[in-house]
Amino acid sequence: GESITISDYILKRLEQLDVTSIFGLPGDFNMRMDFIEDHPTIKWIGNCNELNASYAADGYARVKERSIGVVVTTFGVGELSAINGIAGAFSEMVPVLHIVGVPSTTQLKSKPMLHHTLGNGRFDAYTKAAEQVTIAQAAIMTPRQAGPEIDRILTECITHARPVYLTLPMDLVAAKIPAKRLKVALPRTPPANNPDVENYVLDEIVKLVDDAKQDVVILVDACAIRHDVRQEVSDLLTKTQFPVYASPMGKTAVSEEHERYGGIYVGSITQPSIKEKVEGAKLILSIGALKSDFNTGMFTYHIPTARTVELHSDQTLIRHGHFPGIGMKLLLPKLTERLSKYKQGALKIPVLRFKLDVPKEGDYKISHAYFWPRLGKFFRKQDVIVAETGTSNFGVLDVPMPDKSIFVSQILFGSIGWATASTLGAALAARDRGLGRTILFTGDGSMQLTVQEISTMIHYKLKPIIFVLNNKGYNIERHLHGLDRKYNDIVDWKWTSLLTTLGDTDGKLSKSYTVRSKAELDKLLDDDEFASAQKIQLVEVLMDKYDTPRALQAAADLTAKMAAKSVG
């Protein structure tokens, strides 16, 4: 039959998965990037460093949906530099393929003291580290294995939405293998639910809804996005009209303009009017819950298990009962059908529109209380909004986002610097999908970790709007500990020179601004040219060193309480 090089086999699989960008850096052990560079539809995106590359692949996968992120690094030095980004993808359930170029199969066996090694012949050390943060690994050592192994880990990657790790020795990059397997696309659909158990589960849920007299609230969370049930959830809403709320990590899984959408639920940190609605419901139908500290207001859900049904990708929980193997992707359409009869009743439950007014404040300062609602007015349909851990991630929560916009953040893993580099991938995916603007909110502290990746954005003519909240340091950390400590200060940069320094040498491709007052902010946001995002733009937003969003203050207070308790 037909044969194909291992490189091209991988690229074909990636093509089938709708991948158009591969991130990474070259290295002596992955030198055959030529395959990627020469590919007609897949583009090589050269990053400034490997951590940034892995963040970018993560951002790409989040926005591309039903595709995956891919990052290519070199043995040891490259892959270890990327490992934190891969761990983030694991934690947050983002499908990423990490391809590592390694020495030749002969060298892998004879283990000479090559550069990039630990110098002690332990050639498996890096793979062992990778095992901690990926769900599947493949070490290609013969052409024979290649096809099946690549397919195996890619299948794990797309079905579990988690990163996988592939090592490709230099001498096998161009080795030929049969192309036949490529005719069959990789399976995407989860395994079928056991019909008896599924029926039982459906009956039980319907019974609970009945008992609740339709006083049911749907709560959408992270895994609804990660495990690709947005469409199924949307159908459920349309056909049942149950009120719907989202967790921080579920934000924009359901349109925030939907008339049955009531806003964000985060345990004790929830806005009181919303909190009452969610916690007061007789039954909570939770879809894709991910109950991490910040996603649940520091574990302060006031919803008894006895009033909860939880749908997950691989199991269903009904009150105290567990139904392993009953996954939501296939369950949801059936549930929708069974619950559609409650529509009229459900419609009687009122839902307060999720909105946020811009407050009137006497002074000129750009406070968080002013900034976030004001930005809410700036957002448009189909915007991709990326927010960094810090004040940004908390501030943006209360802001309603337009229909079809996409909100991306890293609330569970919370590695700062992620947002900037992730924006590169997000913007490329947004361009692919014909979405709108990519808008980044980051802090002055976080931006410093991964700032160089702006350069890659400029190079590939991406046009994100980058808001850097300049509050002279690690505001979120100040509120947790060491309010006036020097270790929470950072070096102030000339933020508005970044774009011209890092690639837009003649200043034609970019524009930078500093806004110091509400008036300046308003003026900029109202400027059509600015809003149209024809160039890459950076806005330095001067804020008070101590000012912090409502939700962050509340979370910090809860964290302090938790910490005090555990210190004892």
Added chain:
Amino acid sequence: GESITISDYILKRLEQLDVTSIFGLPGDFNMRMDFIEDHPTIKWIGNCNELNASYAADGYARVKERSIGVVVTTFGVGELSAINGIAGAFSEMVPVLHIVGVPSTTQLKSKPMLHHTLGNGRFDAYTKAAEQVTIAQAAIMTPRQAGPEIDRILTECITHARPVYLTLPMDLVAAKIPAKRLKVALPRTPPANNPDVENYVLDEIVKLVDDAKQDVVILVDACAIRHDVRQEVSDLLTKTQFPVYASPMGKTAVSEEHERYGGIYVGSITQPSIKEKVEGAKLILSIGALKSDFNTGMFTYHIPTARTVELHSDQTLIRHGHFPGIGMKLLLPKLTERLSKYKQGALKIPVLRFKLDVPKEGDYKISHAYFWPRLGKFFRKQDVIVAETGTSNFGVLDVPMPDKSIFVSQILFGSIGWATASTLGAALAARDRGLGRTILFTGDGSMQLTVQEISTMIHYKLKPIIFVLNNKGYNIERHLHGLDRKYNDIVDWKWTSLLTTLGDTDGKLSKSYTVRSKAELDKLLDDDEFASAQKIQLVEVLMDKYDTPRALQAAADLTAKMAAKSVG
């Protein structure tokens, strides 16, 4: 007896080890930086990101000598970001302590879904990754363990010159423990050699020197520096006057102005006149050999084992015989005594002075052939010279360095970006030790990985001279594969704006230059103000895209041959 907090216990131990700078970033789980900030002699150096912090700790340890580097990061996100720097310290044998702030002991046991976790309750994943790249780990879980465990890993760190890993839960940071152990300093001296074996070894070596009729050459390598035998080697030279050569990783272990010093030996890549001297000797006494690919000219030593004696930190090799447990630190002084009788004979063996003349070239371009010897004239006694993987690392090899200068590079691990961040630590250590200027040579490509750390240098008023070799991309990679491929190009930055953008906002603390021609380079190097390094300075050196140093070209040719052979 007296008691002390665990934090202060650690700081006291570090004080005893002469540590004055601790690198890192704050995080929610290592919030008690207050201890460090308030310490009278140890300074908290806040970095821009954790990888850079680990590189800086590595650079600090290399220059500080007999001290260690310390980096503090937060659970998961911080520590994984740093892991590549720690792996580099492992590979290159640099003593670094990595302290990770982790959740409270209660949380470590109950494993809630905290931010920075993998979301699946595997709280040991990060430690397992760390085990791959550190020689000892300690997880403090009770105050009782703390003292002994901290001492154990610090002892491993200083005796083996390798990184160690310590996790400190939030709730134990301020827990009290007995201070008594602190009265005994940590042991530094290696275990004693078995006297019978040692005597036998000495006899054997003397016999070989006799047989060689004093035609002996000493070859100093990396581990002579890492395992702290510079003084012992210097005594050996003084008392025996044997000719001495160095490997790339051993460069400056012996003064390059020593009258018996003949230059750098790198197998086939060696300058012919030197090669002949080394390979022609009847006996090679190798001290601290580390035979990695780039350190040996791609494994092209032409020295038969039968003519070699190798002294290592933990064993001695005499021709084909191994003598485990016979370490060089204690053996060397005895060997020196036994060999001093050969001094008169040894002096008869001529050594060519290691020098490099500035060539006359007709054109204006700054070629590698011109640049490196010209820089040789610029170096001064006690300069600390840091070179990055790439053309810099190869170019600088042929340049003789003045007496008491220190050369630092990462020839085995070879992670680019290391040099820039490492320079921060090197410069701090140089300031501590009252050494001269810190001079960095890096490539435009490498600089992009870790550029933000320049900001930290500015903040702490360090004044390195930074040479950025701008050759429009990854020159070294071009010569290995893909000469004209786009994946070897990078985005050109406005290099001379970096210092003002990244912290020297009003331009008073720094100066930047571009040199385009030999004349411009000469003029700058001859400028006393520039040479006196009163400010941080960055010099963009414009070079031809393809021009490459002699040694790199040779190494690339050998690598290509090796690769071709292994592809088959």
